[in-house]
Amino acid sequence: MIPQSRPVINEQDIALQAGVPLATWRRRDAPGFRQHVPALFDSRVRVYDHAQAHAYLAGQPIPALPAGPHSDDLLNDEEAAALLGVTPSTVRAYASQSYLPRGTTVYSLRLWTRRDLEARRDTPPRQGQGGGRPRGASGPTKTHAYEGDPRLRIAADTLAASPGAAHTHLAADLAAQHGSSPRTWERLLAQAARTPTR
Numbered sequence: 001m002i003p004q005s006r007p008v009i010n011e012q013d014i015a016l017q018a019g020v021p022l023a024t025w026r027r028r029d030a031p032g033f034r035q036h037v038p039a040l041f042d043s044r045v046r047v048y049d050h051a052q053a054h055a056y057l058a059g060q061p062i063p064a065l066p067a068g069p070h071s072d073d074l075l076n077d078e079e080a081a082a083l084l085g086v087t088p089s090t091v092r093a094y095a096s097q098s099y100l101p102r103g104t105t106v107y108s109l110r111l112w113t114r115r116d117l118e119a120r121r122d123t124p125p126r127q128g129q130g131g132g133r134p135r136g137a138s139g140p141t142k143t144h145a146y147e148g149d150p151r152l153r154i155a156a157d158t159l160a161a162s163p164g165a166a167h168t169h170l171a172a173d174l175a176a177q178h179g180s181s182p183r184t185w186e187r188l189l190a191q192a193a194r195t196p197t198r
Helices: 011-018 022-028 030-036 050-057 077-084 088-096 114-121 150-161 167-178 182-194
Strands: 008-010 047-049 104-106 109-113
Touching (some): 008 050, 011 022, 011 050, 022 030, 030 050, 047 050, 088 109
16 A cells, blocks of 8 residues: 555666665665665555655665554555455456446556545445435336446456356355355346346
8 A cells, every 4th residue: 555645766777776686676775775665565566655665765764654544545457356355356346347436557567546436335336336226216217237337348248258167166256256156146147148238
């Protein structure tokens, strides 16, 4: 997590500022640096809070990061998945299908604000952006129960990639990969088979 969207720096830029090749910096300086300045994400791409990195390199006390969650925090797909109760691949699928904002890219890391993720979490798929049917409205608001659900596209793509496969097997695989129950995915697959998606 990048607290409150603070400026960050990666190891390549740190080495560049030090005037040494990245491999040299990693061999000579990185062990001590990493002991004192924690990476903001547990991933192959190491990014650090810019103010903390600068303080360490200048021999100054390392400032503390802001405490507690903030709406401007930037979360990666794993952190977003934990907040939404889905898998990281589902987070990425949601973003590619506009169920989530596309997010922002920082040093090749795709990130989302806590604000956007909490807004998505608090608006379940079947309720729509406005939180369901307007007060006083009557009659159906959707042509089917899963209209607008991004999982329908996943189901349709799975059917296209696996023609003739049993829906029960596909549903079990989708549930393991994206969350929700196999029975829910069976319904989504059935609906996708009846309603071609664009």
